[in-house]
Amino acid sequence: MEKKILVVDDDISILDMLKEVFTSAGYTVLTAESAEDALNILINETVMVMFLDIRLPVMSGIELCKKIRMEDKISIIHAFTGYSSLNGLLECRGVGFDDFFIKPARLEVLLKAAQDSFERLERWKICDYGLG
Amino acid sequence: MNKTLRVLMIEDSENDAILMSRTLRREGYDVVYEIVDTSSAMRTALEHQEWDIITADHGMPKFSAPEALAIAKELRPSLPFIIVSGEIEINMAVALMKGGAQDYVRKTELFRLVPAIERGLKEAESIRKRRQAEEGLQKRVKELNCLYSIAYFIEKIDSLEDLFQSVVNDMPHSWYYPEHACARITFKDQEFKTANFQKTVWTQSAELIAHGKPVGTVDICYLDKMPDRDEGPFIQEERNLINAIAGRLGRVIERKWAEEERCHYERLHGVVEMAGTICHELNQPMQTIAGYIELILKNTEENDPIHVKADKINKQLHRMVTITEKLMRIDNCESEDYAGFSRIIKFNQNSANNAK
Numbered sequence: 001m002e003k004k005i006l007v008v009d010d011d012i013s014i015l016d017m018l019k020e021v022f023t024s025a026g027y028t029v030l031t032a033e034s035a036e037d038a039l040n041i042l043i044n045e046t047v048m049v050m051f052l053d054i055r056l057p058v059m060s061g062i063e064l065c066k067k068i069r070m071e072d073k074i075s076i077i078h079a080f081t082g083y084s085s086l087n088g089l090l091e092c093r094g095v096g097f098d099d100f101f102i103k104p105a106r107l108e109v110l111l112k113a114a115q116d117s118f119e120r121l122e123r124w125k126i127c128d129y130g131l132g
Numbered sequence: 133m134n135k136t137l138r139v140l141m142i143e144d145s146e147n148d149a150i151l152m153s154r155t156l157r158r159e160g161y162d163v164v165y166e167i168v169d170t171s172s173a174m175r176t177a178l179e180h181q182e183w184d185i186i187t188a189d190h191g192m193p194k195f196s197a198p199e200a201l202a203i204a205k206e207l208r209p210s211l212p213f214i215i216v217s218g219e220i221e222i223n224m225a226v227a228l229m230k231g232g233a234q235d236y237v238r239k240t241e242l243f244r245l246v247p248a249i250e251r252g253l254k255e256a257e258s259i260r261k262r263r264q265a266e267e268g269l270q271k272r273v274k275e276l277n278c279l280y281s282i283a284y285f286i287e288k289i290d291s292l293e294d295l296f297q298s299v300v301n302d303m304p305h306s307w308y309y310p311e312h313a314c315a316r317i318t319f320k321d322q323e324f325k326t327a328n329f330q331k332t333v334w335t336q337s338a339e340l341i342a343h344g345k346p347v348g349t350v351d352i353c354y355l356d357k358m359p360d361r362d363e364g365p366f367i368q369e370e371r372n373l374i375n376a377i378a379g380r381l382g383r384v385i386e387r388k389w390a391e392e393e394r395c396h397y398e399r400l401h402g403v404v405e406m407a408g409t410i411c412h413e414l415n416q417p418m419q420t421i422a423g424y425i426e427l428i429l430k431n432t433e434e435n436d437p438i439h440v441k442a443d444k445i446n447k448q449l450h451r452m453v454t455i456t457e458k459l460m461r462i463d464n465c466e467s468e469d470y471a472g473f474s475r476i477i478k479f480n481q482n483s484a485n486n487a488k
Contacts, residue, residue, distance in 0.1 A: 011416045017423040055412060082412035082419075083460060102460075103415040104422040104453055107430075 035059035212252030278306035
């Protein structure tokens with residue numbers, strides 16, 4: 001299985017940095033600067049691990065996650081936010097985010113999250129069902 | 133059933149007194165009477181007993197009707213006063229009537245006595261009722277004036293302290309003996325009082341209650357002993373008034389508290405929103421910096437000068453991260469002095485409590 005990660009953030013410097021980090025860790029990285037771009041990518045690509053910024057222009061990360069979850073209940077979606085509170089956490093868990101990271105997060109933590117996600121997907125044997 | 137009639141007779145002839153009382157009894161009265169024929173005896177009788185009517189003879193050796201009338205008007209101005217005498221000069225009769233005597237009955241025409249007395253009693257009763265109504269009205273006007281000024285103060289005065297002081301200064305005017313009255317309001321550990329305030333045994337108090345809890349008292353004291361009324365020297369209307377004052381002030385306190393709470397909340401809300409914006413704006417670039425520094429640290433040897441410098445940058449960056457973490461946990465908006473020229477939100481302390 002190709003280990004593909006989708007990173008969505010309107011801050012290009014963050015996209016660049018994460019792309020470098022995940023690529024050098026052996027992942028295929030797709031990036032999008034807006035929710036709309038991300039949805040377009042997902043039309044053609046099957047991505048099972050994602051990192052979504054919460055505060056995006058036009059459609060927020062919350063809305064984006066809701067939209068993805070309408071069709072996809074399996075993929076592992078991480079929220080990645082510049083600001084949070086208990087309400088933010090509740091909102092994220094409510095719309096179907098699996099995990100929640102507050103910026104600035106250490107690369108170690110993000111890499112561990114990516115690694116754990118793929119291990120989980122493997123354990124679920126989603127490839128056997130023609131997913132992933 | 134016979135009506136009791138208490139008659140004070142200014143009379144020197146016991147026979148005439150008996151004659152009068154017999155006339156009254158015949159008309160159905162239970163007569164209780166006392167005869168006096170000197171001014172001192174009359175004073176004593178008026179001061180120590182209750183009477184329904186005074187009758188006065190004119191020609192007595194030691195006393196006269198005009199003298200008796202003067203004493204009656206001085207001590208019991210509302211008591212009906214009827215001249216029952218032998219023939220008196222017309223000018224004298226007119227003078228007595230002008231001076232306040234209700235009627236003049238000749239002793240030879242005692243059949244006129246009962247109608248005269250009845251008219252006198254009726255007149256006295258209506259005067260008494262009118263006076264009572266006037267007094268009631270006056271009390272009511274005082275009460276309304278006081279409540280009106282309080283409503284005015286509440287509308288015009290913003291601080292509770294100034295409001296309490298104004299109410300306290302105004303209160304004594306509304307009590308029955310304003311020149312002997314003083315007032316005080318206690319609220320938490322504060323005290324507001326009239327300049328002449330002194331706690332005495334003649335005190336009327338009401339509790340100030342806000343949100344069901346006692347927060348102070350409203351007191352009015354008389355500085356001197358006054359005649360006993362409904363509640364010590366105070367009348368029922370004054371009890372109602374002090375309760376009404378305390379009730380209104382209690383509601384003002386509650387409103388003030390709610391306003392303060394709302395202000396605090398609005399301010400906090402603004403601070404929290406601002407903190408959120410700052411966190412977001414700072415955390416974005418910090419993520420990029422932190423990421424690249426971590427990459428440099430990972431890809432260089434520990435003794436590499438670049439590694440050493442990157443490590444230093446990393447430590448400073450983590451100081452900044454701690455600050456945005458604290459900002460995200462702000463839950464209070466108390467401010468503190470900043471170098472004497474400004475005030476800033478006391479946020480280290482807040483977050484210290486929350487960081488645990």
